[in-house]
Amino acid sequence: xxxxxxxxxxxxxxxxxxxxxxxxxxxxxxxxxxxxxxxxxxxxxxxxxxxxxxxxxxxxxxxxxxxxxxxxxxxxxxxxxxxxxxxxxxxxxxxxxxxxxxxxxxxxxxxxxxxxxxxxxxxxxxxxxxxxxxxxxxxxxxxxxxxxxxxxxxxxxxxxxxxxxxxxxxxxxxxxxxxxxxxxxxxxxxxxxxxxxxxxxxxxxxxxxxxxxxxxxxxxxxxxxxxxxxxxxxxxxxxxxxxxxxxxxxxxxxxxxxxxxxxxxxxxxxxxxxxxxxxxxxxxxxxxxxxxxxxxxxxxxxxxx
Amino acid sequence: xxxxxxxxxxxxxxxxxxxxxxxxxxxxxxxxxxxxxxxxxxxxxxxxxxxxxxxxxxxxxxxxxxxxxxxxxxxxxxxxxxxxxxxxxxxxxxxxxxxxxxxxxxxxxxxxxxxxxxxxxxxxxxxxxxxxxxxxxxxxxxxxxxxxxxxxxxxxxxxxxxxxxxxxxxxxxxxxxxxxxxxxxxxxxxxxxxxxxxxxxxxxxxxxxxxxxxxxxxxxxxxxxxxxxxxxxxxxxxxxxxxxxxxxxxxxxxxxxxxxxxxxxxxxxxxxxxxxxxxxxxxxxxxxxxxxxxxxxxxxxxxxxxxxxxxxxxxxxxxxxxxxxxxxxxxxxxxxxxxxxxxxxxxxxxxxxxxxxxxxxxxxxxxxxxxxxxxxxxxxxxxxxxxxxxxxxxxxxxxxxxxxxxxxxxxxxxxxxxxxxxxxxxxxxxxxxxxxxxxxxxxxxx
Numbered sequence: 001x002x003x004x005x006x007x008x009x010x011x012x013x014x015x016x017x018x019x020x021x022x023x024x025x026x027x028x029x030x031x032x033x034x035x036x037x038x039x040x041x042x043x044x045x046x047x048x049x050x051x052x053x054x055x056x057x058x059x060x061x062x063x064x065x066x067x068x069x070x071x072x073x074x075x076x077x078x079x080x081x082x083x084x085x086x087x088x089x090x091x092x093x094x095x096x097x098x099x100x101x102x103x104x105x106x107x108x109x110x111x112x113x114x115x116x117x118x119x120x121x122x123x124x125x126x127x128x129x130x131x132x133x134x135x136x137x138x139x140x141x142x143x144x145x146x147x148x149x150x151x152x153x154x155x156x157x158x159x160x161x162x163x164x165x166x167x168x169x170x171x172x173x174x175x176x177x178x179x180x181x182x183x184x185x186x187x188x189x190x191x192x193x194x195x196x197x198x199x200x201x202x203x204x205x206x207x208x209x210x211x212x213x214x215x216x217x218x219x220x221x222x223x224x225x226x227x228x229x230x231x232x233x234x235x236x237x238x239x240x241x242x243x244x245x246x247x248x249x250x251x252x253x254x255x256x257x258x259x260x261x262x263x264x265x266x267x268x269x270x271x272x273x274x275x276x277x278x279x280x281x282x283x284x285x286x287x288x289x290x291x292x293x294x295x296x297x298x299x300x301x302x303x304x305x
Numbered sequence: 306x307x308x309x310x311x312x313x314x315x316x317x318x319x320x321x322x323x324x325x326x327x328x329x330x331x332x333x334x335x336x337x338x339x340x341x342x343x344x345x346x347x348x349x350x351x352x353x354x355x356x357x358x359x360x361x362x363x364x365x366x367x368x369x370x371x372x373x374x375x376x377x378x379x380x381x382x383x384x385x386x387x388x389x390x391x392x393x394x395x396x397x398x399x400x401x402x403x404x405x406x407x408x409x410x411x412x413x414x415x416x417x418x419x420x421x422x423x424x425x426x427x428x429x430x431x432x433x434x435x436x437x438x439x440x441x442x443x444x445x446x447x448x449x450x451x452x453x454x455x456x457x458x459x460x461x462x463x464x465x466x467x468x469x470x471x472x473x474x475x476x477x478x479x480x481x482x483x484x485x486x487x488x489x490x491x492x493x494x495x496x497x498x499x500x501x502x503x504x505x506x507x508x509x510x511x512x513x514x515x516x517x518x519x520x521x522x523x524x525x526x527x528x529x530x531x532x533x534x535x536x537x538x539x540x541x542x543x544x545x546x547x548x549x550x551x552x553x554x555x556x557x558x559x560x561x562x563x564x565x566x567x568x569x570x571x572x573x574x575x576x577x578x579x580x581x582x583x584x585x586x587x588x589x590x591x592x593x594x595x596x597x598x599x600x601x602x603x604x605x606x607x608x609x610x611x612x613x614x615x616x617x618x619x620x621x622x623x624x625x626x627x628x629x630x631x632x633x634x635x636x637x638x639x640x641x642x643x644x645x646x647x648x649x650x651x652x653x654x655x656x657x658x659x660x661x662x663x664x665x666x667x668x669x670x671x672x673x674x675x676x677x678x679x680x681x682x683x684x685x686x687x688x689x690x691x692x693x694x695x696x697x698x699x700x701x702x703x704x705x706x707x708x709x710x711x712x713x714x715x716x717x718x719x720x721x722x723x724x725x726x727x728x729x730x731x732x733x734x735x736x737x738x739x740x741x742x743x744x745x746x747x748x749x750x751x
Contacts, residue, residue: 007715012336042687064420067426301720
């Protein structure tokens with residue numbers, strides 16, 4: 001005695017599961033709209049969630065790399081300013097040397113020139129030992145102490161090292177921090193290694209009263225000064241080029257940050273328009289099934305008895 | 306002859322009344338999901354007389370038939386059992402996902418990488434060094450926390466499995482008790498039908514907890530075996546009137562092993578199977594988390610060992626420990642972070658060693674990448690399990706609806722029956738009236 005019937009229980013069961021399905025998708029849409037994010041947990045969309053993780057890492061590292069680039073730009077600007085000062089100073093020394101070599105300045109005039117050259121040498125020493133805003137020497141390589149030290153006899157020697165470390169300023173891009181004191185102040189004159197300090201103090205000493213043929217000494221010092229100016233100008237160019245590069249990188253970082261933000265939004269944000277349209281559609285379906293449910297549920301033969 | 310007419314009408318009225326009672330019973334149980342609709346079995350009653358051949362004696366009530374189809378019941382049981390497995394597994398996996406995503410291991414690693422990169426910009430800045438050290442401490446705490454939350458997720462599943470085991474034993478004992486009553490029940494009685502309802506309800510409840518293969522004997526008593534992989538039927542959980550004890554033992558890695566009456570079984574369906582497979586998965590993710598942690602420790606310590614710290618001293622290990630539970634920060638001061646290559650003097654701004662640590666952490670096979678792989682694997686698995694679950698839910702819903710259609714009460718049918726049976730009763734009463742009239746007529750003859 002088996003026949004198929006339209007069991008009342010089955011009808012209620014079916015209606016209930018259909019309506020609760022609609023209700024649960026309504027709730028999902030509601031959450032997406034109110035939180036603004038499409039992905040609540042990784043399993044909502046595993047691939048997009050992984051992509052979002054990668055993007056958030058890129059974003060965080062880019063923030064830090066932008067900080068690094070700013071710091072590097074500041075350091076390079078400072079180094080550039082100092083090297084520009086050095087170049088001006090050396091030009092002034094060259095003018096003085098030419099005047100000492102040519103003009104009939106007399107002993108008193110040469111003494112004044114020698115005095116000015118000695119001052120210039122002191123200023124040069126200060127500039128060579130310039131530090132960054134955070135207190136590290138600008139031109140000592142990776143060493144910690146002052147870049148140049150003065151010995152008891154007044155001679156100046158390099159105290160730093162020839163290492164230049166790099167800093168990450170963009171994904172996969174490392175830039176060297178600057179130039180060492182060796183690259184700015186040390187050079188060869190006629191095959192003999194010397195430095196700008198020695199050239200200046202040597203000339204100042206040769207122009208002191210009582211030294212024989214100061215004009216010839218001044219002419220001889222011009223070679224050293226020319227070499228010093230050449231070296232400084234080269235360093236200036238290196239610093240300038242590097243700064244320009246940092247600026248290019250900073251610009252591209254900004255572009256990339258925008259790109260990352262846009263991708264994040266595309267992957268993870270709710271498309272409000274679409275979500276609201278779907279919400280409306282689901283609402284309509286739920287309302288319709290509710291009202292049809294009550295009507296059908298009221299249809300029973302018992303009403304006719 | 307008139308006596309026979311009375312007898313026929315009386316039996317007809319009684320059968321109609323009994324049917325009306327059954328219909329009322331059906332209507333009363335319309336919303337009882339365990340109730341299978343009943344109908345009355347009747348047959349013609351023909352007596353035999355020696356002199357006149359056969360004698361018509363009306364209708365005989367043969368018994369109560371319970372609308373039932375074993376196959377539909379079995380389909381509903383097994384699909385509900387599959388769904389229960391998927392539900393239990395998904396719930397365990399979701400807890401795991403919550404533990405690993407909410408503890409923010411990935412974000413912790415990225416932050417560590419970020420502060421190291423920041424330190425590269427200004428390696429001797431004390432504030433940055435301290436910040437790096439504290440971020441590393443935070444990362445160690447995050448990994449400890451991930452381990453704890455994963456442990457909690459595991460404990461939750463284990464607790465649920467404990468309850469499931471109790472439930473299985475309770476249902477098995479209940480089924481054995483029903484079996485004993487069924488053996489003694491008389492065929493076709495209301496009592497037997499009620500026992501069969503109870504048997505099917507118990508089997509369904511049992512199937513939700515553990516997948517079973519069921520066989521019935523002539524009296525309707527059910528014997529139950531645990532269903533295993535590949536259609537293998539395992540040990541007897543309920544053998545007629547004798548239940549066996551189902552037990553779970555927790556292994557060292559948190560997974561469960563099961564026995565029935567002392568012999569091992571591996572259930573493939575039901576909540577217990579889902580809980581077992583969630584625990585297996587959690588043990589796997591625990592291993593992966595520990596592997597990521599020990600990889601991080603190894604990479605950070607290896608980098609420290611090839612560098613010199615801010616005071617020019619050889620770098621000391623960054624972290625101690627071997628797993629997510631035991632990782633701890635070993636360095637005590639920011640100055641101990643070995644940013645410079647080995648042999649560098651104190652105060653070196655060389656960041657060569659730091660750069661190799663950053664590269665090692667962010668490498669394609671480094672902890673950041675493997676954590677992403679772990680999370681991606683977990684969420685993909687959940688997403689797939691969710692899809693499977695949706696499919697199983699549809700199948701189970703269909704099977705349930707089919708079962709209800711076969712066994713459930715249709716109020717319209719019952720209402721129609723009510724009208725029909727009322728008419729039948731009236732008609733039989735009318736026959737009684739006619740018999741009475743005939744009798745009166747016969748008595749009135751003079």
